[in-house]
Amino acid sequence: MGKPAPSIIDYASASQIVRSHIKKGDCDGARTLRTEFERLYPVFWKSWRKSLDEAFDGCAEDDQAMYAGTTHFNHKRFAEAEADYKRALELRSGPDGSAKSKKAGNALHSLGAAVEKQERPEEAVDWYRKAFENRKSTRPPDDFDVFRSMRGAAELLQKEGKIEEAVALVDDYAAHYRGGLTKDNRGLAWAENLRGDLLFREGRHEEALGAYTKALDIMRNVIGPSKYSLARYWHNIGKADGKLGKWDDARKAHDEAFKIRKEILSRYDPDYADTLLGLAECDEKQGKSDDALKKAQEALSIYEFQPEPDAEAIARTRDVLNRLTAN
Numbered sequence: 001m002g003k004p005a006p007s008i009i010d011y012a013s014a015s016q017i018v019r020s021h022i023k024k025g026d027c028d029g030a031r032t033l034r035t036e037f038e039r040l041y042p043v044f045w046k047s048w049r050k051s052l053d054e055a056f057d058g059c060a061e062d063d064q065a066m067y068a069g070t071t072h073f074n075h076k077r078f079a080e081a082e083a084d085y086k087r088a089l090e091l092r093s094g095p096d097g098s099a100k101s102k103k104a105g106n107a108l109h110s111l112g113a114a115v116e117k118q119e120r121p122e123e124a125v126d127w128y129r130k131a132f133e134n135r136k137s138t139r140p141p142d143d144f145d146v147f148r149s150m151r152g153a154a155e156l157l158q159k160e161g162k163i164e165e166a167v168a169l170v171d172d173y174a175a176h177y178r179g180g181l182t183k184d185n186r187g188l189a190w191a192e193n194l195r196g197d198l199l200f201r202e203g204r205h206e207e208a209l210g211a212y213t214k215a216l217d218i219m220r221n222v223i224g225p226s227k228y229s230l231a232r233y234w235h236n237i238g239k240a241d242g243k244l245g246k247w248d249d250a251r252k253a254h255d256e257a258f259k260i261r262k263e264i265l266s267r268y269d270p271d272y273a274d275t276l277l278g279l280a281e282c283d284e285k286q287g288k289s290d291d292a293l294k295k296a297q298e299a300l301s302i303y304e305f306q307p308e309p310d311a312e313a314i315a316r317t318r319d320v321l322n323r324l325t326a327n
Contacts, residue, residue: 027063028106031070062091066107073114082114105134109149121156128153132173141177147190158198170195186226189218193233200240209240231260231271238278247285254278270310273302277317289324296320 021030069084089107093099099108112127131149139146150173157166170191177187196211216233219225238253258275265272276299283292300317303309 027060028066028103031063031067035070035074062088062103062107065091066110069110069114073110073117076117078114078117082111082118085110085114099130099134100137102134102138105131105138105145105149108134109145109152112149112152116152116156121160125153125156125160128156129169132169136176141179142184142187144190146176147173147187147194151194154194154198158201163198163202166198167195170198184222185218186222186229189215189222189229189233191215192218193229193236196236196240200236200243205240205243209237209244212236212240227260227264231257231264231275234260235271235275235278238282242278242281242285247282251279251282251286254282268302268305270303270306270313273299273313273317276302277313277320280317280320284320284324292320293324296324 018030018033021027021033065084065088069081069088072078072081072084085107089099089104089111092101092104092107094101099105108127108131112124112131115127116124128149132146132153135143135146135149150169154166154169157163157169174188174191177191192211192215196208196215199205199211200208212233216230216237219229219233234253234257238250238257241247241250241253254275258279261269261272261275276295280292280295280299283289283295296317300314300321303314303317
């Protein structure tokens with residue numbers, strides 16, 4: 001199995017997009033795009049990184065500190081990244097030390113991510129909370145970055161056994177979103193899906209199913225619903241139905257997710273593998289062993305193909321394969 005190689009034209013276009021953001025003075029936006037494009041086009045980026053790095057030299061000192069932090073973060077040098085982000089935050093804070101600007105919010109969130117990677121969850125939650133409060137006051141409520149900072153804190157709180165605090169943060173975000181009088185409710189769908197994820201990890205599958213279903217209902221009624229989100233919500237519904245032993249309902253949900261994902265995703269995408277595995281589990285429970293085996297084998301090949309394979313997904317898939325081949 002081989003992934004189609006991106007062309008040099010793809011890379012050149014990506015590089016130009018990054019440069020255009022730098023030229024407009026949006027160095028934070030350029031930094032975010034550079035990170036994504038480096039992931040997509042690693043071969044070209046390694047060859048041409050120096051020329052693009054030089055383009056960032058024209059950014060202000062705080063932007064250069066953020067860029068340095070992101071470079072360290074991407075190379076898993078998280079302590080160095082933390083130091084860079086703290087420098088950027090210092091430069092982006094007011095004379096009184098307050099971090100109230102929009103750009104300060106980016107530094108706060110990045111600090112949360114760097115500290116989280118160093119396994120200091122309480123401190124990371126604090127940074128994410130500060131980023132969330134900053135972004136609520138500096139961005140429109142439907143800006144996804146507001147949600148991202150809340151999610152960072154909520155997911156860590158759940159992992160630390162503070163589920164009620166985590167859910168309260170989701171409620172805070174939803175109330176803020178409604179208060180913004182936005183006509184687009186997709187942010188409420190993001191919140192309900194996150195609520196479902198938090199509850200699912202706690203083993204509260206019935207409640208999780210209700211949240212996932214609500215997320216789907218909201219997203220289906222917005223203008224221009226995200227197909228990626230619809231597929232994810234269908235998948236999550238199927239996952240929760242399976243935990244509750246509702247295998248007919250689980251199959252219907254996974255089928256809906258699969259219809260969308262085979263249309264919009266590469267066959268090498270781990271989300272595509274997730275749906276295959278969900279369907280394999282349904283096949284197994286419904287006595288369709290041959291179909292289950294085929295889907296689980298394909299899912300495993302996709303998971304193992306990833307640059308950073310998901311050990312948990314691989315283990316779960318092998319469990320299914322072991323059960324099927326033992327019979």
